[in-house]
Amino acid sequence: MTTTWRFGSATEAHFEPLLAIRIEVMREHLERVFRYHPERARRIFREHFAEPGLRLILVGDDIAGCVGFRVGEAEIKIDSFYLARRHHNRGLGTEILKVLIAEADAIGLPCELDVLIGSPADRFYERHGFVKQSQDDIEANFRRTVGSSDH
Numbered sequence: 001m002t003t004t005w006r007f008g009s010a011t012e013a014h015f016e017p018l019l020a021i022r023i024e025v026m027r028e029h030l031e032r033v034f035r036y037h038p039e040r041a042r043r044i045f046r047e048h049f050a051e052p053g054l055r056l057i058l059v060g061d062d063i064a065g066c067v068g069f070r071v072g073e074a075e076i077k078i079d080s081f082y083l084a085r086r087h088h089n090r091g092l093g094t095e096i097l098k099v100l101i102a103e104a105d106a107i108g109l110p111c112e113l114d115v116l117i118g119s120p121a122d123r124f125y126e127r128h129g130f131v132k133q134s135q136d137d138i139e140a141n142f143r144r145t146v147g148s149s150d151h
Contacts, residue, residue: 005092008056010049010066018056018066019045022082026116048080057083057096064092069100075143076104078113097128105146114139 053070065083129148
């Protein structure tokens with residue numbers, strides 16, 4: 001099923017709704033690794049929200065989520081990729097990731113991202129050509145080279 005969506009600009013008015021989506025999606029995974037604390041969740045998301053490159057994901061006029069697409073000199077960092085649960089398992093995340101990958105390939109830079117250990121997101125990214133580079137007790141780092149084909 002294809003959903004009509006678009007990127008928008010995240011403004012301060014979007015902070016609380018996006019924070020609520022982040023908590024809705026991440027809380028159980030963070031609790032599993034004993035890393036969920038409301039104040040910490042707010043602080044970390046505030047830091048990511050303030051960085052250039054955060055994109056709003058809209059389905060119609062509905063705030064569906066967000067994604068950080070941070071273009072650096074040597075790579076593009078993808079972070080804060082959160083979709084509200086009502087948009088999960090419908091192909092929307094795949095559509096959005098494919099657009100981001102095409103944009104990264106057009107720029108000519110590899111993509112990097114971090115995934116919470118044990119999250120289903122690692123398999124999602126591996127299906128799209130990301131390869132695990134390293135991991136610690138909390139997160140794994142994945143990288144996709146320019147032009148890597150989907151698996």
